[in-house]
Amino acid sequence: MTQSVVVQVGQCGNQIGCRFWDLALREHAAVNKKGIYDEALSSFFRNVDTRNGGDGADIHKGKIFSLKARALLIDMEEGVVNEILQGPLRDVFDSKQLITDVSGSGNNWAVGHQLYGCRYREHIVEKLRRMAEHCDCLQCFFVIHSMGGGTGSGLGTFVLNVLEDEFPEVYRFVTSVYPSGEDDVITSPYNSVLAMKELNEHADCVLPIENESLFSIVSKIHQMTNSGKLGSTLKQNSLLTSSAGSIKTEQEKPFDAMNNIVANLLLNLTSSARFEGSLNMDLNEISMNLVPFPRLHYLVSSLTPLYTLADVNVPSRRLDQMFSDAFSKDHQLIQADPKHSLYLACALLVRGNVQVSDLRRNIERLKPSLHFVSWNQEGWKTGLCSVPPVGHSHSLLALANNTCVKPTFTELKDRFMKLYKKKAHLHHYLHVDGMEQSCFSEAISSLSDLIEEYNQLDATKGAPRTDPSRLKIAM
Amino acid sequence: MSIVTVQLGQCGNQIGYEVFNAICSDFHSTHGICSKKENESYQEACKERFFSEEKTGVPVARAVLVDMEPKVISQTLSMAARSGHWKYDHQSHFCQKQGSGNNWANGYSVHGPRYRDVIMNLVQKEAEKCDRLSGFFTVMSMAGGTGSGMGAYVTQCLRDAFPTSFILNQVIWPYGTGEVIVQNYNSVLTLSHLYQSSDALLVHENDAIHKICAQLMNIKKISFRDVNQVIAHQLGSVFQPTYSSEGASQYSRSPLGDLMESLVPHPELKMLGLRNIPQMSENSLAYSTFTWPGLIKHLRQMLIAHAKMEEGIDWQVRPPLPGHPVPPKASPNQALHFNTSVANLVVLRGKDVQSVDLGGFRDPALYTSWLNPQEAFHIWKTPRAFNKYEKSASLVSNSQFLLQLMDNVVGKAWNMFASKAYVHQYTKFGIEEEDFLDCFTTLEQVISSYASL
Numbered sequence: 001m002t003q004s005v006v007v008q009v010g011q012c013g014n015q016i017g018c019r020f021w022d023l024a025l026r027e028h029a030a031v032n033k034k035g036i037y038d039e040a041l042s043s044f045f046r047n048v049d050t051r052n053g054g055d056g057a058d059i060h061k062g063k064i065f066s067l068k069a070r071a072l073l074i075d076m077e078e079g080v081v082n083e084i085l086q087g088p089l090r091d092v093f094d095s096k097q098l099i100t101d102v103s104g105s106g107n108n109w110a111v112g113h114q115l116y117g118c119r120y121r122e123h124i125v126e127k128l129r130r131m132a133e134h135c136d137c138l139q140c141f142f143v144i145h146s147m148g149g150g151t152g153s154g155l156g157t158f159v160l161n162v163l164e165d166e167f168p169e170v171y172r173f174v175t176s177v178y179p180s181g182e183d184d185v186i187t188s189p190y191n192s193v194l195a196m197k198e199l200n201e202h203a204d205c206v207l208p209i210e211n212e213s214l215f216s217i218v219s220k221i222h223q224m225t226n227s228g229k230l231g232s233t234l235k236q237n238s239l240l241t242s243s244a245g246s247i248k249t250e251q252e253k254p255f256d257a258m259n260n261i262v263a264n265l266l267l268n269l270t271s272s273a274r275f276e277g278s279l280n281m282d283l284n285e286i287s288m289n290l291v292p293f294p295r296l297h298y299l300v301s302s303l304t305p306l307y308t309l310a311d312v313n314v315p316s317r318r319l320d321q322m323f324s325d326a327f328s329k330d331h332q333l334i335q336a337d338p339k340h341s342l343y344l345a346c347a348l349l350v351r352g353n354v355q356v357s358d359l360r361r362n363i364e365r366l367k368p369s370l371h372f373v374s375w376n377q378e379g380w381k382t383g384l385c386s387v388p389p390v391g392h393s394h395s396l397l398a399l400a401n402n403t404c405v406k407p408t409f410t411e412l413k414d415r416f417m418k419l420y421k422k423k424a425h426l427h428h429y430l431h432v433d434g435m436e437q438s439c440f441s442e443a444i445s446s447l448s449d450l451i452e453e454y455n456q457l458d459a460t461k462g463a464p465r466t467d468p469s470r471l472k473i474a475m
Numbered sequence: 476m477s478i479v480t481v482q483l484g485q486c487g488n489q490i491g492y493e494v495f496n497a498i499c500s501d502f503h504s505t506h507g508i509c510s511k512k513e514n515e516s517y518q519e520a521c522k523e524r525f526f527s528e529e530k531t532g533v534p535v536a537r538a539v540l541v542d543m544e545p546k547v548i549s550q551t552l553s554m555a556a557r558s559g560h561w562k563y564d565h566q567s568h569f570c571q572k573q574g575s576g577n578n579w580a581n582g583y584s585v586h587g588p589r590y591r592d593v594i595m596n597l598v599q600k601e602a603e604k605c606d607r608l609s610g611f612f613t614v615m616s617m618a619g620g621t622g623s624g625m626g627a628y629v630t631q632c633l634r635d636a637f638p639t640s641f642i643l644n645q646v647i648w649p650y651g652t653g654e655v656i657v658q659n660y661n662s663v664l665t666l667s668h669l670y671q672s673s674d675a676l677l678v679h680e681n682d683a684i685h686k687i688c689a690q691l692m693n694i695k696k697i698s699f700r701d702v703n704q705v706i707a708h709q710l711g712s713v714f715q716p717t718y719s720s721e722g723a724s725q726y727s728r729s730p731l732g733d734l735m736e737s738l739v740p741h742p743e744l745k746m747l748g749l750r751n752i753p754q755m756s757e758n759s760l761a762y763s764t765f766t767w768p769g770l771i772k773h774l775r776q777m778l779i780a781h782a783k784m785e786e787g788i789d790w791q792v793r794p795p796l797p798g799h800p801v802p803p804k805a806s807p808n809q810a811l812h813f814n815t816s817v818a819n820l821v822v823l824r825g826k827d828v829q830s831v832d833l834g835g836f837r838d839p840a841l842y843t844s845w846l847n848p849q850e851a852f853h854i855w856k857t858p859r860a861f862n863k864y865e866k867s868a869s870l871v872s873n874s875q876f877l878l879q880l881m882d883n884v885v886g887k888a889w890n891m892f893a894s895k896a897y898v899h900q901y902t903k904f905g906i907e908e909e910d911f912l913d914c915f916t917t918l919e920q921v922i923s924s925y926a927s928l
Contacts, residue, residue, distance in 0.1 A: 470919065
């Protein structure tokens with residue numbers, strides 16, 4: 001069994017991270033009745049004997065003493081991290097696994113990346129090394145951050161670079177929250193495009209997230225909960241947005257519901273690596289199957305169901321509905337419509353009481369309405385994990401490598417160009433040591449190239465298919 | 476003589492477990508069709524073949540379990556131990572932590588060489604437990620990374636270390652609409668490499684078995700466990716003890732040797748398909764009776780008409796009339812109406828096997844011209860019934876059964892290769908484009924050989 005380490009950077013990254021750890025504990029508590037520290041737990045948690053105070057030795061087997069998250073919390077202002085360390089999850093974090101500063105990055109990628117990056121590089125490396133030493137077999141780093149600000153965006157991508165330099169064999173999965181059009185941070189396009197270049201070059205897989213999508217999912221669930229008739233029969237802890245049953249008991253914060261969705265995404269993504277199933281899907285398999293060309297590693301994710309009715313007898317029809325929903329644009333975590341664009345590859349990770357025949361039936365059913373690239377007509381990667389998420393009898397995570405990410409990137413590019421043409425706010429960036437105009441031109445060029453790759457693939461959509469001729473053998 | 480089973484990857488281990496389970500369950504079956512003496516003889520042979528004795532009296536499967544991640548093996552070991560009737564040797568397994576990531580190159584070029592010594596040591600230990608070693612039976616899927624890539628490497632190692640033993644690879648052909656996106660690459664790489672070191676490849680297709688579960692076994696929600704149990708049943712029906720020649724007084728000591736001798740006359744032609752009838756749910760079995768003529772007629776037509784199960788057989792297909800040879804098929808894509816065989820083996824188990832007429836299988840029209848039917852057709856039988864089936868007939872066929880499948884998989888892989896998609900994932904671990912091309916060439920050659928039968 002392998003371990004993964006979460007690196008949460010910036011305000012957004014840490015808030016999502018916090019929800020992730022809370023829900024992870026909830027999930028393991030539901031499965032692990034005997035309180036034994038098992039392999040599944042070890043993928044994200046260390047078991048530390050804190051009886052004698054101080055550092056505490058790692059305990060690899062037997063009873064659970066104190067679970068410590070394999071997490072590194074980074075923020076250039078103290079507010080968020082302090083809150084976490086004073087909140088109900090304080091015992092889950094190792095107080096030495098933090099890097100904080102006081103004044104923040106002022107929504108400036110250059111400050112996050114160049115200034116703080118240089119200042120804290122050694123610290124970062126040292127703490128990462130320590131965490132890696134605690135791992136038997138470190139497989140993956142999960143970086144969580146937002147693209148629009150300064151710390152998550154700038155320092156987050158700096159850390160990504162460090163991960164590649166120091167741990168080249170370990171996979172780098174990045175969960176990035178992209179800014180919306182009406183983002184109130186004026187320079188978010190600059191920050192995002194500068195960060196994109198780093199993601200293009202240094203990430204193995206990126207899961208882009210957009211707040212608008214999270215928000216509409218939250219609204220939908222809210223509607224269901226308050227719609228009177230069905231509201232009372234919803235299982236509270238099954239809501240994709242809920243913290244019910246987790247450690248956090250106080251008033252929910254405004255972004256909690258949205259962040260819980262992302263936390264659930266990560267839990268589902270790693271479920272088959274942690275728990276057993278008849279067809280396991282490990283993290284290295286996700287990268288292998290969903291990334292046909294190195295730079296096209298942006299995966300559109302969708303989660304279903306959003307909630308479960310308390311009615312236990314879920315007929316098969318509902319199960320099929322779950323599959324259909326995964327392909328509807330209302331369930332995607334970014335504003336995109338994969339059904340009308342071109343699929344390069346698609347992965348379905350099913351959890352719970354679902355068998356291979358259900359999977360096959362639904363793939364056959366949905367296939368005709370989806371467009372797959374000519375060289376990957378049957379491009380499905382499937383996984384069956386026996387353990388369902390809390391509150392559900394089954395669930396589905398769909399990951400698509402699909403050209404529908406293109407509009408997100410083109411809009412980003414347009415917003416960038418609007419500012420860049422007028423050289424608005426540029427001086428704030430160029431002031432920073434190590435930043436030059438070329439950083440900007442290289443970044444936009446990298447993004448343009450990426451968009452062009454998607455364009456070329458889109459152009460093949462609907463074109464008549466000519467299979468390449470096979471090798472001829474002389475008899 | 477004994478067979479050592481090597482279970483590779485998730486699929487290999489899951490199926491391997493079901494195979495030993497099926498064999499053990501058959502061992503204990505009390506159908507009373509044959510005499511007590513016969514039954515004891517059968518059980519003796521079965522035990523020698525598949526199990527070694529332990530002090531506690533619980534038979535220990537002659538198997539080595541290999542996987543690059545621990546979850547499946549630990550499940551498999553504990554399920555076997557819980558059965559109470561048999562178990563695995565808990566020392567006889569090897570696993571790592573990280574898995575092969577569905578990457579054939581990772582399995583073959585990285586994990587294989589790295590763990591070669593440890594694994595071969597385990598195999599050596601199992602081989603030494605055997606009084607006489609008949610050979611090796613490996614179980615693996617082609618779609619993933621460990622079973623396929625590491626499986627190919629291990630097969631090579633087995634060949635190097637045991638040059639005079641027989642090696643049979645049980646290979647699982649994945650569902651056509653993906654379990655793994657790069658399954659076509661992995662399959663092409665696996666098949667071409669196995670062809671060099673294996674004596675024969677026995678293929679089971681997930682799609683075909685799935686249909687059997689749905690239509691014959693009437694299973695509503697088919698799980699991989701169901702699929703694996705059908706496969707295990709089919710394998711058991713071939714490899715449980717039989718008399719392999721007319722008038723033999725002892726159960727055959729060398730099943731793998733007999734198989735190879737009978738079915739693989741030419742090293743270029745080693746793809747074997749397996750059919751077993753009847754196959755049905757236990758409930759239906761209680762109400763069904765079969766006659767040998769009926770079963771044999773069906774089995775023969777299944778062979779001729781490329782049928783994968785006993786329902787939906789195309790009875791229109793006939794062998795060519797004598798004097799009217801089958802026109803050579805220009806391409807495998809042409810509708811393959813008639814299945815030409817290189818060699819066939821029929822295994823009969825149960826009541827009245829002595830009286831069965833197998834003349835239909837000796838028709839020279841069924842076979843390719845350069846072998847005469849005496850050499851091309853073989854029968855194994857035993858009056859001892861298999862599992863719960865009063866009569867059971869299996870066909871292991873070296874024929875054009877797998878031609879279409881191979882052509883499809885090579886076609887799809889070639890299509891993907893032309894766009895270079897995913898190739899960087901393989902070159903990362905040392906499999907270059909030239910290696911791919913070599914594999915394609917090898918397989919096109921095999922396809923061509925079968926097409927021109």
